[in-house]
Amino acid sequence: MVLSMGPSAIAAKVALLATLLISAEALSIAPRAPGLNVRISVADGLLNSSTDGRISLLFAPAGLDPLDDTDVTSSPDLFFGKNVYNYHSRDTAVLTGDSGQNVRIGVYGYPNVSLNDVAPGDYTVQAYLNIYEKAVRSDGSVVSVRFPCGDGQPNVAGFGSLITPMTNVTISGGHQTISLHFNDSVPYEVFNGTEIGACRQGNYVDSKNLKHVKIRSAALSKFWNRDMYVGANILLPAGYQANDTNTRYPVVYSQNHWAGGDGAFRYSTSASFAATWDSGVINGTNTTAARPTPKFIVISFRHEAPYYDDSYAVNTANFGPYGDALNDELVPHLDAMFNTIGKPYARIQEGGSTGGWESIASVIYRPDLFGSCFTYYPDSLDFRRHQDIYLYNTPNAYYREGVAVPSIRTVTNGTEIVEATTEMENHWELTFGTSSRSALQWDAWQAVFGAQGLNGYPLEAWNKVTGEIYPEAVEYWKPFDLSHYVTGNWDNAKNLGAVLKNRIFIYVGLADTYYLNEGVEKFQENVESFGGAGWANFTYIAGAPHGGNYNRLEIWTYLELLDKWFKDHAPGGATPLGDNVTSVASRGNYWEETIARAGHQAALTRQASPHLDVYKKLIKGSVGRWDPGVALTAQWKVDGRLQGKSFAVKQGQTVPYEVKGHLGWWKRSFQLLVTGTKNGYVDETRASQIVKA
Known part of the structure; x- marks a missing residue:
């Protein structure tokens, strides 16, 4: 989609919004003014009890499945959303274009804010109910959120969601009522592996080289006041023998989005990769002779969470102590189960995009646990450029000096086309959930980096409707501004300037689809102002978009690079990783500090x-x-x-x-x-x- 909406048009759309908070009694008042109304009822027995949740209503061109394409840059759909409270069987929710566009309990739509703006024509319409569950967390905050069940927290139509049949309608443009009926739900997947704690993360069938592990996290379960699980997919090297405990292997922790059960490394699902990995011999392109595949274990975490398809692998006030759950509970459990080398020099973090941020954050916060990171096109490392938002010194996330802030682009032969702006993406997300509950990217960042608000949900750094930035809320993001964190702990007791030197490798394309090169450039500028050129390794490739391996290397060349790092930094290697740079004194992101600074009691105190x-x-x-x-x-x-x-x-x-x-x-x-x-x-x-x- 080529962006054709100029600043004046977008501003006019925003001007339609009214953000007055009205009483909950308004939920029961039927619409009176003429316009488009959608009434959605629930079949008997479909809900065992009343529930809160989010209704998503999608209009697709006639004959198309509304779920075929829901992406903000390409979807032909019209999106509308409404919160419901105490919704139950035989109840009817009313979505109306005349509801005042109240974001909390009214209808909010994208790209047209109001249902009354749906153009006359033929559509295929379907509605979905994302069911929320109430959680009373250990710090006293109370939230209603969706707990995923092995589906990776999709923004719509996840396991257990109610659905209406696809219905063909003709919109007249005048007063009209459409009736839909929730008569089914998205079935929960039946996992064939060793399932524990039913409907928490899921577990999958093992194969020769790919194993699956899941544990109940004590730390997360305590915080969420319910059983919470984290898992891992483990890819074992060719020739691995469980009973040969004398032969031990280093581990590559490959960070990505929800991994499901398909693989531990994103290429491990391909037939060619699997065949080569299993055979232990590389006979690929650009090789002059057969050579052995690298001998290490690859592990991918499964940590779908409330708010997103993964937790960002750190301790945060909104997600909870996922950093501790993964690093202090799951990693030791895996070390006990598999023949790993449980030392920092034998643990590499790698990943791209979300996984890129997670990989570098894991090393920065836990240099006592992980030896190095190979990070590619990571989410923003320096919030002076949060994608293309100048977060610390601009009043609005959506406009800068009157020009819409871009969010997604394509660059062809040096010509940049903006596919979506930050305003477009945030408004699209708002149709899927208020209070940062859309399970989409911008809301995930609010939940990861932000504090808890007084209402228990993420204290959003900007107004989702207008884009107004709240500097006080932004202050809570700073411990997750990795550039700010590293230089702020450069030569104090954590001594990160010396501890992290030569352990960070970052690649990004200069035409990154999401402008993530800007945050990398600011990170480099900042750390090199302290440590000089070469403190960390940076690679930029002109014209390269989002995607590919580290430095856009061929997969086996990349894996051999990781293998070489292990060998060089092992005891007796060319550059062994000394105990002096893997001390627990350099550890950060402590859960107790995080929740005290940004949790519920902190919200009350302010x-x-x-x-x-x-x-x-x-x-x-x-x-x-x-x-x-x-x-x-x-x-x-x-x-x-x-x-x-x-x-x-x-x-x-x-x-x-x-x-x-x-x-x-x-x-x-x-x-x-x-x-x-x-x-x-x-x-x-x-x-x-x-x-x-």
Whole structure:
């Protein structure tokens, strides 16, 4: 899709939105104004109990399956979403174009915000219900989220989702009601392997070289207050013998998105790779003679999670202690099961894109555990360029100096075509879930990098509708700004400048599809300002988009490069990895620090009620402290009676009240009431103390 929507058109679309938070009672009010209404009922017995969830309503051109293409850059579909609460069998949800476009409980659509904007014509329509489950987490926060069940957390139509039949409709353009009926659900996959803890991660049938392991994580289960599992796919080298414990192997941890049961390395599902790997002999192109395949184990984690198809492999306030679950629970478990070399020099992290960020973050936070990373086109390493958003010094994530910020591009013969902007992607995500629950990329970053909001969900760094950036929320991202983190711990007790030197290898194309080269360039600029050129290894290839192996190497050449690193850094190798750079003193991303800084109690601590100070006949009121993005109105109360109309105030503002008259003014009482509203939050009014002038 070539972007044809200019800034004025996009701004006009945004102007349609109203973000007033209305009461939950409005859910039961049927639409009254003329327009397009969609009524969706539930078959008897389909829901065992009432549930919260997100309805996704898709309009595809007539005759097309709405799920055939749901990508923001290419889909012909129209997307609409609505939250439902206490939805149950024989209930009816009403989606209407006249609902005021309230993001929390109204209908939000993409590319047209309102159902009333659906153009007349013929469509195939289908609806899906993403079912949420309530979780009371150990830090006291309460959220309703979808817990995946071995399906990798898709944004729509995951296991257990309710579905309506595909229905052909003709939209007239006038007042019209469409009736749909949830009469089935997406079946849960029946796993044929050794399944434990039913419907948590899944386990798969083992083959000769590919094994599957899953464990219950004590750390995650404690945080989420329910059984939580992490797993791994293990690709064993040719000739591996389980009972030969004297022959031990280094491990490549290959990071990627949800791995399912197909492989431990993304090429391991191909017939040619599998045949060569199993045979132990490379006879591929560009080889002059047969040579042995590398002898190491490849492991891919399975860590689908609430909010996304993987956890980003670190400890975060919204996902929970996934870093500890993987590194301190799963890795030791795998070391005990397989003939690994359990030393940092024998552990390499590798991966691209999301897996690229995970691979480098794992080494940066855990240099005591992993020896090196081979990272390619990673998610943003320096938030001065979060994709193409200048996150620290611009007021809006969607526009920079009046120009739409791009998000996805193609570059052909040096000509760049913008396929999607950050605004388009964020608005598209918003149809699939509010409060960062779309299970899509931008929301995943809010959940990984952000703190918890007072409502328990991620404290979003910008307004999903308008793009306004909240600097206070952005501050919570900084421990996950890897550039900022490394240089901030360069020569302190962690000593990362010396510890990480020569252990980081990064590749990115200069025409990266998602502008990820910008974050790599800023990371290089920052670390080299401290450590000089060569502190880490950087490769840029002109014209190269997102994709491919590290340095775009042929697969077996790449694996031999990893094998050489193992041999060079082993004891007795050319450049052994010393104990002095693998000390636990350099470890970071501790769970206790993460949750204390950004969890529920931190959210409570940063709140403050309005407060009054008296200066004889002048009262000065602070509006208190609220989460970023909360819209505030204030009203004075004098002698127990409200005065005038409420008025808009801003965070940090001081509101004066001058006492008029002379008679008995010192006996009068004063109080300031401040009401906050924000999408995803319950309306709240806070009162100051009562004072006398």
